[in-house]
Amino acid sequence: MAKKQFKSESKRLLDLMINSIYTNRDIFLREIISNASDAIDKLCFKSLTDQNVGMSREDFKIEIGTDKENRTITVSDNGIGMDEDDLENNLGVIASSGSYKFKQEMDKDDKEDIDIIGQFGVGFYSAFMVAKEITVITKKYGSDKAYKWQSTGADGYTIEECDKDTVGTQIIMKLKDNTDEENYDEYLEQYKLSSLIKKYSDYIHYPIEMEMKKSRVKEDSKDKEHPEYEDYYEKETLNSMVPIWQKPKKDVTEEEYNNFYMEKFMDYNPPLKVITTSVEGVVTYKAMLFIPSKTPFNYFTKEYKKGLQLYSSGVLIMDNCEDLLPEHFRFVKGVVDSPDVSLNISREMLQQDRVLKQMEKTLEKKIKNELASMLKKDRENYEKFYSAFGVQLKYGCVADYGMHKGELQDLLMFYSAKEKKNITLKEYVENMKEDQKYIYYATGESIESIDRLPVLELLKENDYDILYMTDEVDEFCMQALREYGEKEIRSVLNDDLGLPEENKEETEEEKSQSEGTINFMKETLGDKVADVVVSKKLKNYPVVLTAKGGVSFEMEKYFAQMNPEGGMKAQRVLEINPNSDSIKAMMGYIDTDMEKAKSYCKLLLAQAELMAGLEIENTAEYSELVLSLMKWLLRNKNIFLNYLNFCQN
Numbered sequence: 091m092a093k094k095q096f097k098s099e100s101k102r103l104l105d106l107m108i109n110s111i112y113t114n115r116d117i118f119l120r121e122i123i124s125n126a127s128d129a130i131d132k133l134c135f136k137s138l139t140d141q142n143v144g145m146s147r148e149d150f151k152i153e154i155g156t157d158k159e160n161r162t163i164t165v166s167d168n169g170i171g172m173d174e175d176d177l178e179n180n181l182g183v184i185a186s187s188g189s190y191k192f193k194q195e196m197d198k199d200d201k202e203d204i205d206i207i208g209q210f211g212v213g214f215y216s217a218f219m220v221a222k223e224i225t226v227i228t229k230k231y232g233s234d235k236a237y238k239w240q241s242t243g244a245d246g247y248t249i250e251e252c253d254k255d256t257v258g259t260q261i262i263m264k265l266k267d268n269t270d271e272e273n274y275d276e277y278l279e280q281y282k283l284s285s286l287i288k289k290y291s292d293y294i295h296y297p298i299e300m301e302m303k304k305s306r307v308k309e310d311s312k313d314k315e316h317p318e319y320e321d322y323y324e325k326e327t328l329n330s331m332v333p334i335w336q337k338p339k340k341d342v343t344e345e346e347y348n349n350f351y352m353e354k355f356m357d358y359n360p361p362l363k364v365i366t367t368s369v370e371g372v373v374t375y376k377a378m379l380f381i382p383s384k385t386p387f388n389y390f391t392k393e394y395k396k397g398l399q400l401y402s403s404g405v406l407i408m409d410n411c412e413d414l415l416p417e418h419f420r421f422v423k424g425v426v427d428s429p430d431v432s433l434n435i436s437r438e439m440l441q442q443d444r445v446l447k448q449m450e451k452t453l454e455k456k457i458k459n460e461l462a463s464m465l466k467k468d469r470e471n472y473e474k475f476y477s478a479f480g481v482q483l484k485y486g487c488v489a490d491y492g493m494h495k496g497e498l499q500d501l502l503m504f505y506s507a508k509e510k511k512n513i514t515l516k517e518y519v520e521n522m523k524e525d526q527k528y529i530y531y532a533t534g535e536s537i538e539s540i541d542r543l544p545v546l547e548l549l550k551e552n553d554y555d556i557l558y559m560t561d562e563v564d565e566f567c568m569q570a571l572r573e574y575g576e577k578e579i580r581s582v583l584n585d586d587l588g589l590p591e592e593n594k595e596e597t598e599e600e601k602s603q604s605e606g607t608i609n610f611m612k613e614t615l616g617d618k619v620a621d622v623v624v625s626k627k628l629k630n631y632p633v634v635l636t637a638k639g640g641v642s643f644e645m646e647k648y649f650a651q652m653n654p655e656g657g658m659k660a661q662r663v664l665e666i667n668p669n670s671d672s673i674k675a676m677m678g679y680i681d682t683d684m685e686k687a688k689s690y691c692k693l694l695l696a697q698a699e700l701m702a703g704l705e706i707e708n709t710a711e712y713s714e715l716v717l718s719l720m721k722w723l724l725r726n727k728n729i730f731l732n733y734l735n736f737c738q739n
Contacts, residue, residue, distance in 0.1 A: 100432050118220055119283065120290035121213030122165045122261055124405055126152045127294045129169025129259055133231055137168070143231065154328075155285070155299040156278050161265045163221075163277060168258040169568060171230035177239045177249055181214065181226065214261075218243055218276055221263035227252060228259040293333040293404030293427075302326045335425060337376035339366055351380045354399075355423045359383045362475055365424070365460050373448045375428035379457065382421060385478045389421070396420035398453075401427040413448050418486025418494055419457050421479045426453070454497075463503055465514070473512060476503050484567040492570040504557040504564075505537055507550070511591035518555060527588035528580040529573075531557040533565050533644045534714045535703050544631035544701065545582045546659060548589055551629075556582060562651075565644040583636040587627065604668050607677055611664065614691045618662070625665030632672035635698040637661045643702050664695060689715050 130150045137143035145168075155164040172180065217224055222242060229236035236254035241247035254260075265274040277280050280302055283637050287298055301323045311317040329491060334350050335341060346358035361380035368376045379398070388394045396417075397410030404427065414426055430445050465472045476483075484500060486493040503512040508521075530549060534540035540558045549556055559568070568579050580587065604624045611622045620638065628634055637643055637660035649658045666673055676690040693715045706712050 093248055113215075115219040115288065116286055118216040118263075119163075119165075119277075119286045120405060121216045122263075123287070123291045123294060124296065125214055126165055126167035126169060126259070126261075127296060129167050130172070130296050132167075132170040133257070136231065140367060143360055147574055151297045151299055152294070154283060154298060156280070156283070158278050161275070161278065163263045163265070163283070164260055165263075166258065166260045168256065171233070171257050171259055172226075172228045173230040173233050173235070173238070174237050174249060176230065177226070177228070177237055181239055181241075181247065204372055217261070217263050220265055220277055223264040225262040225264075226259060227254055227262070229254040229257050231257045250270070285326045290406045292329045292406075293331065293336075293401065294329055295331060295404065297327040297331065298329045299327055302727065308429045333425075333427065335366065335376050335427060351423070354425075355380070357382060359384075361423075362471055363460065363464060365456060367453075367456050368407040369452060373428070373445050373452075375426055375449060376429050377424060377426045377453060377456075379422050379424035379453070381461075381475060382423060382478070383474065385421075400427040400431065401425060402431055403427070403429050407606055408432070413446055413620060414453060416450065416454050416486070416494070418483055418498060421453060421482055422457060457704050458497055458501070465501065473503070476512070481561050481563060484561060484563045488563060488566045488649075499574060502567075504531070506561055507541070507546075507556040507558060508553075510556070513557075519575045521555065522577070523552075523554065526554055527578070529557070529577050530580060530582055530587070531559055531564075531568055532582045533559045533642065539703060542701070543582065544634045545627045545636070547629045547631070548584060548627055549587065552589060562644065562648045565642045565648075569640075575680045581642070582627075583642070585626075585636075585638075589626075607666065607668055607673060609693050610677070610680060610687070611666065614688045615695055616665070618695060619664045621663045623663060623665055625667055628665065628670075629669035630667075630670070632667050632670035633694045633698045634665045635660060635695075635702045635704070636665055638663050643704060648704070664698060689718060 093484065126436075130152070133143065133145070134147055134150060137145055150168055153164075153166040155166070157164070161385060165294070187560065224241055226239040227236065228239070236252050237249055238252040239247060239249050265277060268274055280300065283300065287300075289299060298315055302325070303321055304324055305319050305321055307317045308320045311319075347364045351357065351361045351364075352359070360383065362383040363381040365379040365381070366377070367379075367405070377398070386394060395410040395412075396415055397408070397412040398414045399406065400408040400411040400414065411426070415422055426449065428445075428449065431449075460477070462473065462474070483498050486498050487502070500514065500516060503514055504518075505511070506513045506518070515529070522529075532540045532543060532546065535544070537558050537560065540546075540560070544557060559565070565581075568581070571579055608622045608624070612619075615622070625634060635643075637646075639661045640656050641649075641660045643660050646658060646660045668674075672690075676687050676694070679687040679690070692711075696712045696715070699706055
């Protein structure tokens with residue numbers, strides 16, 4: 091029989107299909123099963139208006155079979171089938187889709203109860219990624235004749251009449267020969283086929299059946315301790331058919347949600363929250379989202395993949411569709427099923443379009459509202475969530491130049507110095523004193539280290555609350571927010587804290603003494619500090635180190651981690667308390683022992699750096715200073731006691 095040529099630039103196009111359009115050969119079975127499902131949909135639809143079909147929805151099925159000896163995989167359906175013209179038009183013309191034409195006709199009639207998956211007419215040819223020969227045996231509903239279509243690829247195809255008793259289609263794929271790099275025999279193993287069906291075609295609306303090899307104890311086995319076993323075959327339905335997210339929420343138990351999540355996303359812990367949503371309109375989709383109860387072990391690594399599983403009419407398209415989630419909600423797991431997504435020709439990737447963007451927008455809003463509801467109604471679980479993923483929300487406030495801060499700021503929580511627990515910014519503002527101008531925050535490595543900061547003295551005396559922040563992103567987050575509820579957010583290291591004590595004017599004598607101290611310390615410390623100023627914050631402590639400009643000490647530490655060789659540095663400002671005994675002692679030795687005074691000055695700076703959580707550049711010099719001054723201080727008891735008190739504080 092003479093071969094017919096494909097009605098297209100067949101060789102080039104088919105090579106493109108096999109080698110370029112599809113990147114994952116495993117999806118060939120998904121495509122063939124999806125075509126079978128479409129064929130059944132067409133006959134099922136016809137049965138609604140044609141009583142002669144003689145079949146109900148429960149009668150339709152897809153069967154999978156293998157022949158290891160002949161190295162073939164067979165996919166059979168009892169759908170609409172094809173006649174000779176259909177074979178010519180659908181399989182003889184690459185990229186011609188009978189399903190797409192059928193879908194168009196359905197749309198004209200406004201029939202929406204049947205989902206048609208195929209659109210491009212190319213899925214069938216994905217089988218050539220694993221098969222060296224494909225045979226299609228088919229009989230169309232209403233026809234007396236059956237036909238066999240056969241092809242080995244781009245060199246063409248043949249069509250001839252054949253015998254087939256029942257309506258439907260058989261696709262027989264003869265596998266390619268194994269090579270050193272490729273093992274095609276794996277597709278003959280039942281575990282491989284069943285896993286592919288479970289992954290890609292689990293929610294096809296019709297049963298996908300296959301004879302499964304099993305083992306059992308022989309009936310006549312006499313040895314109970316060491317019984318004899320025999321193999322047998324049993325037909326099994328391998329797909330679930332109805333996705334859990336398609337079921338009414340009232341019909342799904344908490345246990346079923348938990349089991350689905352733990353199995354689907356390989357988590358040993360049940361989710362903290364389940365979010366279900368169904369949207370109809372311009373964009374139609376169903377989604378089932380999960381908030382994990384614990385941070386995944388690889389969450390902060392490159393191996394972690396964000397995104398939701400995307401289905402189109404029950405067929406898995408992507409394992410991790412990143413475009414459906416904003417970065418600040420990357421911790422969310424789940425599935426989205428929509429017939430409206432614009433797929434590319436291979437159905438392996440999505441095309442960027444307004445539908446996808448609209449889905450992301452509505453999903454983001456849904457997640458945000460559910461988290462806000464949890465914060466309000468289920469504080470205990472929200473705090474568990476925040477402990478695991480709060481940092482991600484803070485990064486969300488910083489990302490994209492702060493464009494998401496408005497949606498996220500009410501979800502943030504920080505440790506309250508007064509309440510001794512995490513509170514929201516809203517709760518902080520609601521509890522502010524009447525005379526309080528700003529929202530105050532302090533950053534550091536731990537709650538304990540922040541609590542010892544000298545700059546907190548006056549704020550605590552005024553009974554102002556302070557938010558303690560220990561994450562490296564916190565400083566960036568606060569600079570992104572800047573204000574909340576018309577209240578400016580201000581660091582405790584800011585020059586102006588809005589306190590009455592800061593407005594107290596120095597006397598002329600105090601100014602003169604302060605200027606002398608400042609000039610001496612500036613000259614002694616040189617470029618180690620950007621400035622030395624009289625502090626308006628200190629009451630008992632002699633010194634504190636603050637930063638001016640846009641870079642804080644916490645930012646400096648972060649940049650140092652990212653680039654140890656040349657990270658950005660904060661401009662150091664040494665604030666002094668001229669009335670402290672330590673400062674007075676240092677100044678008392680300017681006239682009698684200048685070297686001791688300078689050593690004392692350098693030591694005060696080093697102590698201020700340590701309290702700020704900074705590394706001392708010259709630890710050897712610091713050690714020498716401590717040892718030399720300790721010897722001197724032992725001979726000066728009162729000063730020594732003051733120094734010890736300073737170090738302890």
